[in-house]
Amino acid sequence: MAEYFDVEEVVKEYDSRITKRILSYLRPYKGLVIVALIALIVSTAGELYVPVLIRNIIDNVILVNYVVMDETVLSKPSLDLRDHTKKLVLQLEKDPTVVHLGNRYFLNRAQTTRLSGLPEKELKERGVLLPDQWYLFRYRTGSPVEKIMDARSSLFVTETTDGSRWGAIRNQDLYGLPIQDIRTIRRDDFSQILQAAVAFLFALLLILGATFAQTWVTSLMGQKIMKDIRLELYRKTVNQASSFISRHPVGRMVTRLTGDVETINEFFTSVLSAFLKDFSIMVGVFITLFILAPTLALVVSSVLPFVFVISAYSRIRARDAFRRQRIASSRVNSFLSERLSGMQVVQLFTQEKRSGVEFAQRSNELLSANLGEMFVVATFRPLIDFLSFFTIALVITVGGAMVLGLSLSLGMLIAFINLIQMFFSPVQDIAEKYTVLQSAMAGGERVFALLDTDEAIPDTGKESVEGRVRGRVEFDHVSFAYKKGEPVLKDVTFTVEPAEMVAIVGYTGAGKTTITQVLTRLWDIQSGFIRLDGI
Structure with a gap:
């Protein structure tokens, strides 16, 4: 099957x-x-x-690197820069995040990326952009940092700008200091890491x-x-x-x-x-x-x-x-x-x-x-x-x-x-x-x-048995096939009267069970009629 x-x-x-x-x-x-x-x-x-x-964390706390633009070189009348480079330099000079200490402009990594490419190369060749990398920091008067700076004043650049005291030191000089001095100078960085x-x-x-x-x-x-x-x-x-x-x-x-x-x-x-x-x-x-x-x-x-x-x-x-x-x-x-x-x-x-x-x-x-x-x-x-x-x-x-x-x-x-x-x-x-x-x-x-999928047998009946069902069953030329072209019931006609007992006998596959299934309408017949009490 x-x-x-x-x-x-x-x-x-x-x-x-x-x-x-x-x-x-x-x-x-x-x-x-x-x-x-x-x-x-x-x-x-x-x-x-x-x-x-x-x-x-890495750029602004752990690796704090600044590069310097030399204002002395920038102010020379003989300095010849391309218009695009001049425009970038003017923007950086007016940038409030650029720190101006003495005759130096300190630019962090984020600002130097604006100079990448030809402007960076041109500024380095003209001596405007210096090769050294610096560490820039704030400090307070009388702090341990100031004492370190006073003891090694030749290594530091200091300036007071807008009420803030700034200090700067080259990276190679900073990491040449004793480890305790480095920790003191970078104390604020440790708190930022936390x-x-x-x-x-x-x-x-x-x-x-x-x-x-x-x-x-x-x-x-x-x-x-x-x-x-x-x-x-x-x-x-x-x-x-x-x-x-x-x-x-x-x-x-x-x-x-x-x-x-x-x-x-x-x-x-x-x-x-x-x-x-x-x-x-x-x-x-x-x-x-x-x-x-x-x-x-x-x-x-x-x-x-x-x-x-x-x-x-x-x-x-x-x-x-x-x-x-x-x-x-x-x-x-x-x-x-x-x-x-x-x-x-x-x-x-x-x-x-x-x-x-x-x-x-x-x-x-x-x-x-x-x-x-x-x-x-x-x-x-x-x-x-x-x-x-x-x-x-x-x-x-x-x-x-x-x-x-x-x-x-x-x-x-x-x-x-x-x-x-x-x-x-x-x-x-x-x-x-x-x-x-x-x-x-x-x-x-x-x-x-x-x-x-809707293969439910539709209930299209418009009539119903009135009163008590007597039980007269009538098969009128009924034909049925489970599979098209292979009929199981073919033109079957018989009548069962009320209270009458009928035995349906046949070999296996003759359709005995099929008759009971189509009678209860578990399957729908292809042709003919099945009536109950004439309906």
Whole structure:
């Protein structure tokens, strides 16, 4: 009877209509959706903030480096600079964050990046931008720092600007001092490190809480939606006609109400939330890269076409492999359910060997589908890992040269490396989750196909028996076939009077049970009439 069962078709393309229909089940849970989105935004912002915070700690606290523009050279009438360089110098002279001590302008790393390229080279060649790196700090009158400066006055440059007392010392001179003097001079930096550590811990706790809330809420939504679909699916199934039930093996129906519904749950818990999080991380990382250092961000962008090509290749290879896996799994489940529940019949007709061969064939199909899935994963992940390491190496090469040229800070370079790792992690996750999405699409299509199927026998009767039912049953030229072209009842006519006992005798398959089933309208006849008390 296997050829009688409906054959499942493999879905060939992603269908946005299925996704839209799945998402329609979110309507009763709008409050949970809002909570999940807020948690997503908070966790994403926190994860993007961490590399920037690390960069600030390194550049502004740990490695405080300033370079000097010599005002004496700038004021020479003979100094010849390009118009663009002159414009940049004027902007820096008016910048309130640039510290002016004596005849020197002290620029931190963030300000020197504005001079990167030809302006930086030109200023160095003209002697305006000095090669030494300095440490700049504030101090109070009578403080231990002032005593150190008085003892080694030749190493320090001091100035009072806008009521603040400033001191500056070359880095090589600073780190030539005794360790205790270095700690005294950099005492404020130690307190800033403690503040940054507290901020870092707060960001991590915020990410932890938001991620937990997002995971819990999306799991809750998935479970509620799965329950709604399962109940709707069960109500739809039990109201179908017997003709529909007979064409679908029990194992397949069980798969609909369990396995396929579970794939929809995975769509919410593993796919939808992960896609939104990964996409927001990737976009956020890309925007952050261009905000921090556009030149280095363009270097990273040169690798993106290869990422897109590999991702598209993986998606194409994964699409059919995972759908075949779902179909093969359903076929194995259906076979096991039918054979195990009917094992006595299998043994009675000595079909153990034949059943074993058929089961081995279906198991091989499932094995082949699973191996196809494994091949996609085994191919894609190493390729993305290679691109990730290649991009990091490229950034270290270009960024390292920029650090040596004072056009990029070390903290910025480290932030870029961290952000690149953050970018490629979602790329891997999206590609792997896409296969789960395809599985959810295949399962969702089968679930919705069942929900859209309406083979219930319509109740079109307009008359009813008045008073007490006497029980006169009349078959008037009744014909019926389970399968088109293979009639079981053909032009059957007989009458059973009230209180009359009738025996229907015939060989197996003659239609005895069929008569009782069409009488109770478990099956609908193709032609003729069945009357009760003449109606």
